[in-house]
Amino acid sequence: MLALRTTPWPLVAVFTAGYLPPYLLPTTVGRLDTGLPLSATQAGAVGSALLLSSASAGFLLASRVERAGARTLARFGLALAFLGYGAASLTTAVPAVVAGAVLGGFGSGTATTVAATRIAAERDPHRASTAGLLSVSALAGAVYLTVPHLGRSHGLPLAAIALTALAVWPLTGRLPAGTGTSPAARTTSGPLPHRRSGLVLAVTVLCWSLAQNSLWGVSGRIGLTQAGLGDAALGLVFAVALGAGLMGVLAAGALGPRLGRAMPVGAGTALIAGCIVVSASATTPTAFATGEIAWNTLYPVVLSYLIGLAASLDARGRWAVLVGSASSLGTAAGPLAGSVLSAQAGYAGMGLVLAGGLLLVAVPMTAVALHTGGRPLLPGTIRRRGGTPAALVAAATGTPSGVVPEVGAAEQPVVEIDVDAPALAVRGAYDTAGPRQAAGAPGPGPG
Template identity: 85%
Template sequence: MLAPRPTTPWPLVALFTAGYLPPYLLPTTVGRLGTGLSLTATQAGAVGSALLLSSATAGFLLAARVERAGARSLARLGLTLAVLGYGTAALTSTVWAVVAGAVLGGLGSGTACTVAATRIAAERDPHRASTAGLLSVSALAGAVYLTVPHLGPGHGLPLAAIALTALAVWPLTGRLPGADAGAAPRHGEVNAPLPHRRSGVVLAASVACWSLAQNSLWGVSGRIGLTQAHLGDAALGAVFAVALGAGLVGVLGAGALGARLGRAVPVGAGTVLIAGCIAVSASATTPAGFAGGEIAWNTVYPVVLSYLIGLAASLDPRGRWAVLVGSASALGTAAGPLAGSVLAARVGFAGMGVLLGVGLLVVAVPMTAVAVHAGGRALLPGAVRRRGGTPAALVAAATGAPSGAVPEVGAPEQPVVEIEVEAAAVQVQGAYGTAGPAQATANAG
């Protein structure tokens, strides 16, 4: 019997969108902080970094606490902080108040991201859910880039867009589980240590550097377009909107491709392509060159990101590695605007692009290695992979099999043999114990 097709968890997609929107709006947010508050480029980049650092901090603090506190309560807290923080920053022109509001809003965004990442990792198809989230945030960010330039100058418009998004998502949190309604940890999972620590640490460190390179360019892309490629404000917004629209195509392609190529090829080859796109975009001196680099880059970036999210989720079914890797990514994102501003000031935009491209080629190696390693073995404690790719531990847990009936990691897969008994019951005999009729049906699939 075929398993029902997994559905898209739209409340989680909406929460994912609200949490991920600030990094997507980073160029216009940092650019307008500089012009609207008369900050230098480095100072505006530092404000953007403080916002994203606050978001990363929330992820590290809450990585293992979502189940205990309840997804609904934490999501509402995060969205409330986002509305208050970004709303305050949008409505004031006092620098310290804007900085404080941005940091408070970043804390709220990080909390929303943590809840979304944890719950998405527990889904039957986390890649499907994360792809839908990236699709949603790309579409919304593109709409903001098309709209904001026509509403006037000032630093408050992109911040207000983030606050309004958080406010719109808040009612959907009623469909998230509370502290008692969520799925309780299975036997033996309470206070369980993080599985696959070596792979998780390598992936987290690599993704932090990967995000740093991406957002070093993204944080100064507005300045490159305005000063080096000679675009106007409206034309620059249109380029970013088209680039994010191309990102939608990339996300749709990733969703359609699914796991056909595994994760190693999209992660490794995609990062190499991104390195080339960054070098082209950073060295562009014409509108066409800048637009081509940005569009190509934004087409590939969400594809690789969706596979990285799925890879992190596969390392721990409770979602802890998904949150920790996401927080490490947010750390790299946080350092991006400041790092990009400093590099551009020291070696110029073109030199910055070369350095970032080389750095991406370096970090592509360990990320690909983790993807190969994770794709070639079971990823759940006490699990072996069935021929269809579904972890046997999940099948056994879903049908109520005792933990002793599930082989340990590294054990050879046992052959499935149907033995007819006169009592008309079907038993499956293996080296690790006997499973009942329901388990036999599940494993025979």
């Protein structure tokens, strides 16, 4: 019940509206080359343009959400998404479809930027991001199961995205006028913190996302041509995989920060690399289904921790937005990279290359998680590994706040003290002055 009361549902809704287009990319692109006079390559280019537009919104607006206001910017983005995707779904003119997709992509990226910025300022960003991934996974699964029964029109998935933006619009009234109203935002103005860690995370997440979507872009062809599945069986595998993804998100929400972020990010990425090898090299329906379901179970788990890790680098959410935009760039380039790799090295060779790349980027991502501690620290607190924040200990024991270093303070060196030599002196001081005066420690009270 506490989790339900503290989850920022308006932000989750805006997050869902912004993240839905990448989740529906396979069906969106797949219907463009069947409902419109476009080749498969041209349809993929339209999808890439949509995601590039979404990513550009994040890069342009990462530092402007606070100035424009979360409510205003979210409404602006949702309006663009509704108008752009709605117009693209109602026309068969290719230039109009492209323009609508690009306009809608910018709107989706704007909504994602607002959601990422505000989630980063939450007390528990991992819970909020996990709820958002759960919501968008459930909605995307419903669309995948429903749209095939409504026809082969190219506009159906685009209309689903537009209607989602329209449905989320009323909830933006509960967003604050600006992110600067939060205490965390007021205390973290200035240049980007953790520049090196943030840059490393952005670059590695771009590569991580590219590898995921390289496989996603050709998974349908692998299932049909190499694993020997039919259309109905392939659809069933993808539906079960999406359901497994929901279970993965629920597991991530239940675990929360208990495992930190380094282990889920590093070990999870290594397991995903193995799943990609299994899926890409599958020659039987069982092997293909096993790889796809396991991969889709792990992918949202690791993604939720990566979002939380990016949010922990800056309470104003700028790194969360920039890392999310870098992920969108990887998503946009993924299908093209997968097609090129599979054409040059075959599906199995593509899987080995992608898996090797994931293992390489897992190392710096894990290092960032270890270096930053995986979560933001409150001002004036130090969190012991697996322990209680020192500020809470100080408040409970009466220790003056002056002995608790501020965030960013240099760590004190650890030195060895020979306790044998001064033992008699300490004992004498203890006997004559009492323990409090001998130790020089203030008492628990004001006297």
